[in-house]
Amino acid sequence: MSSDYGFQQLVLLNSAGYERAELPLDESVSLIAPNNTGKTSLINALQYLLIIDKRHLDFGAHDKDKARRFYFPSNSSYILLEVTLPESGSVVLGCVGKGFSYDYNYFAYQGPLQIEEYRLDNGKLVTQPQLLEQLAHHGRTANFYSSTEFAEMVYGGARKRGQTSSEFTVFRLENRKDANAYRQVLTRTLRLDKLSSGEVKRHLLQIFSRQLPDSVVDFKQEWDKAFAEVNQDREQYRAAKNQQTLIDELDRHQEERLAIRGRIIARRPLIDDGLERWQNHYQTESKNLQHQHEKLRKQEADLLERDREQTRRQSELNQQLEALNKDEQRHDELGNRFALIHDRSELEQQLSSATEERNRQIALLSNAHGQSAAAIDDLIRREEEELSALGKEQETLSDNLYLTLKQHISKDRLSVLNRGLARQLLTLPPGDYQLDPNQLHRWLEGMAADRFELPGLNLSVADQPLQYQQRSNEEIIRLIDDCQSRLRQLQEQKTATQELDTQKKRRAKLEQEVKSLEKDLEQFDELTQLQNSRPDRLKEIATARQELAKIEHAQEQAGAQQQALREQIQEVANQRQALDAAHQEIDRIRQNRGDTDEQFNWLADLPHTPWVGDPELPLGQLAQTLRDYQRDCYRLKELDRDLDHRRINLHSGGLTKFQYAPNPEEEIRLMVEFRHHLAREAEALEKKARSAVVTVTASLRDLRGNLQSFENAMHEFNRLISRRKLSDLKVFRIQPVHESHLVEAIDLLIQTAEKVESGESFELFNQSSVLDDRQLDQARQLLIDEGSARHGLKVADLFRLTFELGKENQDVESFDDIDSAASNGTVLMAKLVTGLAMLHLMQDKTRNVQALCYLDEALALDAANQRSLIKTASEFGFALMFASPSPLITAHYCVPIQQMSNGKNHISRKHWQILQPLEAVEA
DSSP, X not given: OOOSSEEEEEEEEEETTEEEEEEEOSSOEEEEOOTTSSHHHHHHTHHHHHTOOGXXXXXXXXXXXXXHHHHOSSTTOEEEEEEEETTTEEEEEEEXXXXXXXXXXXXXXXXXXXXXXXXXXXXXXXXGGGHHHHHHHXXXXXXXXXXXXXXXXXTSOOOOTTOOTTSSOOOOBSSGGGHHHHHXXXXXXXXXXXXXXXXXXXXXXXXXXXXXXXXXXXXXXXXXXXXXXHHHHHHHHHHHHHTHHHHHHHHHHHHHHHHHHHHHHHHHHHHHHHHHHHHHHHXXXXXXXXXXXXXXXXXXXXXXXXXXXXXXXXHHHHHHHHHHHXXXXXXXXXXXXXXXXXXXHHHHHHHHHHHHHHHHHHHHHHTOOOOOHHHHHHHHHHHHHHHHHHHHHHHXXXXXXXXXXXXXXXXXXXXXXXXXXXXXXXXXOGGGOOOOHHXXXXXXXXXXXXXXXXXXXXXXXXXXXXXXXXXXXXXXHHHHHHHHHHHHHHHHHHHHHXXXXXXXXXXXXXXXXXXXXXHHHHHHHHHHHHHHTHHHHHHHHHHHHXXXXXXXXXXXXXHHHHHHHHHHHHHHHHHHHHHHHHHHHHHHHHHTOTTOSGGGGGGGGSOOOOOOOOSOOOGGGHHHHHHHHHHHHHHHHHHHHHHHHHHHHHHHTTOOTTTTSSSHHHHHHHHHHHHHTHHHHHHHHHHHHHHHHHHHTHHHHHHHHHHHHHHHHHHHHHHHHHTSOBTTEEEEEEEXXXXXXXXXXXXXXXXXXXXXXXTSOOGGGOTTSOOSOHHHHHHHHHHHHHHHHTTSBOGGGGEEEEEEEEETTSOOEEESSGGGSSOHHHHHHHHHHHHHHHHHHHBOTTOOOBEEEEESSGGGSOHHHHHHHHHHHHHXXXXXXXXXXXXXXXXXXXXXXXXXXXXXXEEOGGGOEEOOOHHHHHO
């Protein structure tokens, strides 16, 4: 039975291949047309008015852009839906093409749908820019809407231009938040063949979302969060336990630092006073040592001056003795040489004879003239060569190269060769050369008159003399005779020259003899003089030796005095050096004191161990005390760095519990104290862990509770669909089936947590230990791994939907995929009931506005099932439209699709066929 309110008719104008389509929607309809003639396209047009959101439009194999071009090819393409509403009566919801980019506009107005109102006076359809004006002409107040405004208006919540919120509300939902889910399910009621089991699960979760908190459980995060403080405390406990040796070393270094601080605090004023006293001591002692040093240096200088004078005199005497001894040695040498000469006259006589002989030889050589022997030999060689050349020329006088060339070449060419070839070549006999006249002519023709050319060499012979002239035999004989005459003269001259050289050698020997005798005479005179001065010389030697002996004795005594003075000076210098060294070291330490850092100014305010020592500081101990003090200062700084480094290492090792203490000193004290109370810390840690167990499974309990809530909701949903007759099925229900590995793991952990809460177990939640119960550990790890893989666990992860179907007297069967559950007709019926039930759950039950659902391939159903579906759809608030090639008499309307001659489809109100049962007609 149709509702008073709901969809009335769907009209397409110039859209989806329809010139005009009028389709009734207030009762069940049998849409009749062959396959692929526009039945589905007609129903899909409703998506633009009911689904609205472009992201959720579904046109099967066709993409959305192609569909838009199909439905809105021009700005006079319309999709119109007339709906009767309780609040406002008849309203029209429509889409019209914009005429560019195949886009479209939404519009709506109150009033019935009159197709003629969309035609101009000339019979053409009104275009989008003129639409509002055209409708206003017919008394309709229409407005354009954006897709968002249109969706809010159709599904409630929109208010525009003074309209009430329910003026155009077609679907009033119990909760506005269900609008998106409602549209998605509604899409599937228009395309039931595409409704999958996965979509059923997703839509049911959306529908029941208000009963199921939208929570995602990251089990690892929840686990870590519940045990965060326990784990931190455990890590601190383990860090301290693993680093006990390091903490003990930290304790020892801290004790050393406290002791050093005490020594520095006690010694600092003593050192300040000692430094002041040292300065006075150093100045006084330094002056005394300086005075002693100068006095000793003066004595040493006087002694050195006397020693230098003696040394100078000693040098003079040694030189004198050396000269006297040399003269005595010369006397002995010359005496031995002239032992056989008794008088000077003997040497004079020998010199006179040698001089006379030399003078005679000089006179002899002065009369001799001529060339040297070497020059004469060179002239002889040349004459011999010329004589040999004349002999060869004579031998070849009648036949030689020159005469042969003269016969074969011109005078000019012969002149060039005579200047370029040697004389010896031109006089060669026939046996020493070969001549090719033709080749020679070609060679000479390529040369200039004054050039001599060879391969790679070009010579100018213009200024060269002729190398050869042909002479007679008589001329050659005469030249040979002349050459032999000159050669004889040269041989005679050579002989004379050789004798002259012998005489020159004799003269040189005589000159050497004269010089030697002259030197002997001089040396004999020197011997005579040395003999005359010998008595005085011997006396001088004796006197000099006596004086040298006295000087050597004095020098020996002065050496002992110098050694004593040097030892005294060295002793004073050592004392002064020691004083200066001590002062330099003290001054260096004073200039680079280790206690200049600011931290030493408030050292007394820091924790320290009081030092008990000598309250006095003698000057003799000042340097050593300063060194010890300096070492303490540097050691204190080193300990400060070392302790900071050790604290950081302990932090790196995990002990960070006390790093926010007021100061590092306090942190060290707390670390040491914590190390000494590790046993007590272990007990406290166990107590904290037990308290953390109470909350660790709270999220799992919530997740498990949500699953139970969904199962309860599904129980009510199954009651809703099980009351509807589906073919020959006795049972049809949709059951959530647990994902057993997840649900069992959750149940196991919840049960174990309850035991922990009661104090029965604890080790399961010790994350860092190996679990004693392998099954519990696997359950925990499974939830962690699954949560990580799924980015958190949700209720949807804990189950899958199965479709349970059972016929009369047969066992109920379960199917994960609804399409494989039964025959095609039964599956279509199951999908339709499921989809309508889901929509029914979201609708406001107090408002009954009938919508439309669509079933393709309806011939797969027999008449009884067709009537059952029509009834079921009506009960859920929907009119059912069947699509098939043949008419179905179970529907209220039979509407055929006609094809026009222009190839477009056409549905006219005049062709609607209304079917009624015979019983109703007869009544």
